[in-house]
Amino acid sequence: MLAARQLSLQYPGKRLCRSLSFEVNPGECWAILGQNGCGKTTLLHTLGGLRAPDSGTVTIQGSAISALPRRERACKLGVMLQEEPGEFWGTVRDYILLGRYPHVKSLFGWDDPDYTMVEKVIAQLELSQLADRSLSTLSGGERQRARMALLLAQSPEYYLLDEPLQHLDLRHQYLTMALLHDIAQQGQAVIMVLHDIHWLIPFCDHVLMLFNDGHALVGKTTELVTQANLEALYQCRIAYSSMNERTI
Numbered sequence: 001m002l003a004a005r006q007l008s009l010q011y012p013g014k015r016l017c018r019s020l021s022f023e024v025n026p027g028e029c030w031a032i033l034g035q036n037g038c039g040k041t042t043l044l045h046t047l048g049g050l051r052a053p054d055s056g057t058v059t060i061q062g063s064a065i066s067a068l069p070r071r072e073r074a075c076k077l078g079v080m081l082q083e084e085p086g087e088f089w090g091t092v093r094d095y096i097l098l099g100r101y102p103h104v105k106s107l108f109g110w111d112d113p114d115y116t117m118v119e120k121v122i123a124q125l126e127l128s129q130l131a132d133r134s135l136s137t138l139s140g141g142e143r144q145r146a147r148m149a150l151l152l153a154q155s156p157e158y159y160l161l162d163e164p165l166q167h168l169d170l171r172h173q174y175l176t177m178a179l180l181h182d183i184a185q186q187g188q189a190v191i192m193v194l195h196d197i198h199w200l201i202p203f204c205d206h207v208l209m210l211f212n213d214g215h216a217l218v219g220k221t222t223e224l225v226t227q228a229n230l231e232a233l234y235q236c237r238i239a240y241s242s243m244n245e246r247t248i
């Protein structure tokens, strides 16, 4: 389990959360919601060990994330950042292969199962026509699908994703949410920052609502995703009709 205990996060002059405790178990699909600037990315980075908490702890199966060797950490945790630093000059397939890096066993690089896995995720993300193209030539949505494919190739136990639907058209938003839901069903865990509340009820079983004053609501989607809670969270009127169907 990924456990946050008594977590407090802040920047000078801004408290993002205080004494926040929750547990994410294998098989669960979580959404982190809140207004711009409330601290969702900072929280996700802290859960992924990219930032130390100001107080409190984050552990994975009882171990502090910072204590895990890097390769082991990459097998347990996969992080999709909101923005990717740097440029990559290889093909889409080369890029996705990087996801297999923590699993490499041979001194000589990737083995057949790694290549097989990469072809599988290329097909899943509908990237077959683009696999031999330079990554740098892809559109925003195509690149986002390549980033998702890299994470699937990495196949971590816990997926941490910051706005995984950015740049995607409606079809690929749906496919990505269905994919993330399936990943959780298969026994891994998914935690994503989400802005589009329409995907919540069909695909996410847990939710963390982070308010601007640093308090949070944490629990089951079916209990917390109410019109009153959403209006309090986003500070606007919302005509919310829950979309319970997993089809568009």
Ligand SMILES: Nc1ncnc2c1ncn2[C@@H]1O[C@H](COP(=O)(O)OP(=O)(O)OP(=O)(O)O)[C@@H](O)[C@H]1O
Pocket: 011, 012, 014, 016, 034, 035, 036, 037, 038, 039, 040, 041, 042, 043
């Ligand atoms: N290094 C920093 N120093 C000071 N303040 C920061 C720093 N990084 C982020 N912040 C501030 O902390 C707050 C939380 O930022 P964060 O990126 O976590 O928000 P968010 O909820 O993910 O926002 P968005 O929905 O816009 O992506 C913001 O007000 C941001 O300006």
